[in-house]
Amino acid sequence: MIRSLLAAGALALTAAVALPAVAQPAPPPIEAYASLPALSNLALSPNGERIAFIGQVGASRRLGVQTVSGEPLGVVDIGTQKVRSVRWADDDHVLIYTSSFTDLAGMATEREFYTAQSYNVRTRRFVALLNRTVGGGANMASTRISGGAGVVNILAGPPFVHVVNGVPRTFVTSYDREFQLKTFEVDLDTGIGTPRDDFNGVMGPDGRAVAEAGWDSSRGRWWVSARRAVGLAQIWTSEDHMIDTPSLLGFGRTDESVIVRVPEDGGDHLYEIPLDGSEPRKLAFGNVGEASPIYHPRTGALLGFYFLGDNDREYVFTEERMGGAWASVMAAYPDQDVSLVSSTPDFTKLIVQTQGEGDTGTYQLVDLTAGRAVRIGSQYPAIPAEAIGEVRFIHYAAADGTDIPAYLTLPPGRDVADLPLIVMPHGGPQARDEPGFDYWAQLLASRGYAVLQPQFRGSVGFGKAHYEAGFGEWGRKMQTDLSDGVRYLAAEGIADPARVCIWGWSYGGYAAMAGPTIDPGVYRCAAAGAGVSDLPRMLDWERDQTGGRDTPVMRYWKRFMGATRINDGSLAEVSPTRMVQNANVPILLIHGRDDSVVPYAQSEMFATALRRAGKDVEMVDLVGEDHWLSSAAGRLAVFQALIPFLEQHNPPR
Incomplete structure (x- = not known):
């Protein structure tokens, strides 16, 4: 018999909502889709007796810990903190990883910074990791940060974790020059960190690195070194990695080898490299696609591999x-x-x-x-099964014959013929959509729209050739891949070509800006969130952020944009801000003020250019919202602006 693990009176986070049975149910309210997941970040304790999770109650998040039978072991209100992960360090300590957009002393600009906290299930006490340091560490009041995604590595044995953090070096303009990464061993009950200089890679049971990776970004050389009795010895090297580098992932099938992901022709491949320096072995998985290893949460031992296919997931275990x-x-x-x-x-x-x-x-x-x-x-317990639209995985041919995979979400309860259509390109662009429930697509489908999510050239997960076909095609074939999808659905009788709008976020926001300005005549309206509107100015901003014209980040952007320099004249042709004269449809712009990935100014300057040209534009500011729409308030504000805009300019019925 199926029963709920969330016992009555514990958190009541996932209580079922009884809905009346009707032939044509009204769509769920926008709030049902805009709310953060009622349940997320679930983690089992190593002994399998406890579950930790994040629950959403109104606008507030709660860390919940309880036994598998439903006995509550602690509920902590963590407010509106942006939780990035939850995991167990041992059977008594839960690690919570959060981030915030802030301006630390000495930093040139505001950024998204990361912190880690430990919750002791027995004492029910929270402690911030690296609240202070011993043994020569710096004052962590000014250094409790982690660049990028940050790293928390769990040690077997005593309740310690390794935290890789930033330590001040000098206060100049670039993050890389302001801070250097340093490792601390942190007590989970006190939060006190002790500097460790012997960890920077794959960690053995004793907490010492057994293998480390290195990269000379100026020459493109990448290598793996293994620990010896004295120092390190290089055991594997690879050249020509100016942008896409290999990745040291963890142990191989034994603790005498490590696995490295290597970008090659035909896609990324995994190599098992013996620590003694003998011949590496290429791991083959038949036709199941690119693999990601799965590791033991405490020992780091290899358990198996995960594959994300076109429209499914597969696991292979050792x-x-x-x-x-x-x-x-x-x-x-x-x-x-x-x-x-x-x-x-x-x-x-x-x-x-x-x-x-x-x-x-x-x-x-x-x-x-x-x-x-x-x-x-x-x-999403407030969204009933009958409100979920069918999702089809399809293929269509671009104008030049390139095969474009795509997800097509259909509105529930409607005939699949002459449907109003929303084209929704993903972000990245080096990214992809995945199978499963997409709350953006399903919200639009619940309002009567078909939703097309093209995996345009430049998307990952569909082979290296498909990905590399996007190089230099930003605003060019990457854009027409979208409108080619519209033409395909129209020819199939699925979509009405006179009732099509485009909506996207991040790179998808750029594509939505580019629809009416660079590829006009396809869409009757466009809604763009957190999009790039002026490519030269975006490159200029990235140069200031990363500290140079030839950093790996700059190389990445230039490769997709097809530019050799920031002031490359060809970039103006694919910059929506500089092509506003072509826009002849209503445009909605949405952008978070706390966006650390695409600056708010990118939408602001596009809105200004459109108004000066006498175009129809509306701009929505999201105060306190980041690039990832991490708050329920931000998500709700987006949907409350988007849905009325689409229904006004592209009525679904």
Whole structure:
């Protein structure tokens, strides 16, 4: 019998909502889609007896910890903190990783900075990691940051973690020059950090690095070094990596080897490199695609590999027992998209998430020893099954014959003929959409629209040739790949070509800006969130952020934009701000004031240029919102502006 793990009176985060049965149900309110997931960041303790998770209650987030049978072990209100991950360090300590947009002393600009906290389940106390240091560390009041995604590595044994953090070097303009990365061993109950100089890579059980990676960004040389009795020795090198570099991922099938992901012709490949320096071995997985290793959460041992395919996910495990266990899980959910969320080290208890037809994302606790699964809760309990539109994975040919994969979400309860269409390109552009429940696409489908998500050239996950076909095609073929999808759906009788709008975020926001300015005549309206509107000015901003004209970040942008320098004249032709004379449809712009990826000024300057040209434009400021729409208030503000805009300028019925 399926029963809820969230016992009555614990958090009541995933209580089912009883809805009346009707033939043509009204769509759920916008708030049902805009709210942050009711349940997220689930993690099983190593002994399999406890679950930690983040629950959303109104505008507030709560860290919840309880036994698998539902006994509460602590509920902590963490307000509006942006939680990036939750994991167990041991059976008593939960690590919570958060970020905030702030301006630390000495920094040239505001950035997204990261912090880690520990929660002791027994004492029910929170402590900030690196609240102070000993043994020669700097005053952490000014250095409690982690660049990029940050790293928290769990040590086996005593309750310590390794935190890689930034330590002040000099206060100049570039982050890389302001701070150097340093490793601290941090006590989980006091938060006190001790500097460690012998960790910078794959960590052994004793907390010391067994292998490290290095990169000479000016020459493109990348290497792996292994620890010897004295110092390090290079065991593998690779050349010609000016932008795309290999990645040192972790241990191989034994603790005597490591795995490196290497970009090659035909896609990324994994190599197992022996630490003794002998011949590497290329790992082959048949035709299942590019692989990502899965590691033991405490020991770092290799457990298996994860594959994200065109429209499914696959797991391959190193042990036959684990492979058989996962096969039984898949057999229990034959028509669903199943993801592994968390597991005990012995792989006897798992948390999985199912998505698919009628499922917004349900978490299940699977006990393989007992042979049963228990429903924990749903991401979006206020969205009923009948409101979820069918998602089809399709292919169409671009004008030059390039095959473009795409996801097509259809409005529930409508005939698939002459539908109003929203084209929704993803961000990146070096990214992709994935199978499963997409709350943006499903919101639009619930309002009566078909939604096309093209995996245009330059997208990843569909082979290296598809990805590299996007080089130099920013605003060119990457843009017409979108309108070619409109023409395909019109020819198939699925979409009405006179009722098409475009909406996207980040790079998708750029594509939405470019629709009416660079590829006009296709869309009757455009809505752009956090988009790039002026490519030379974006490159200029990135140069200031990264500290040079030839940094890896600058090389990345120039490769997609097809530019050799910031003032390359060809960039004006694909900059929406400089092509506003072509715009002849209503345009909605949305941008967060705290965006650290694409500056708010990019939307502001586009709005100004459109107004000066006498064009129809509306701009929505998201005060306190970042690039990722991390708050429910920001998501709601976006949808409250977007849906009325689309319904006014592209009525769904």
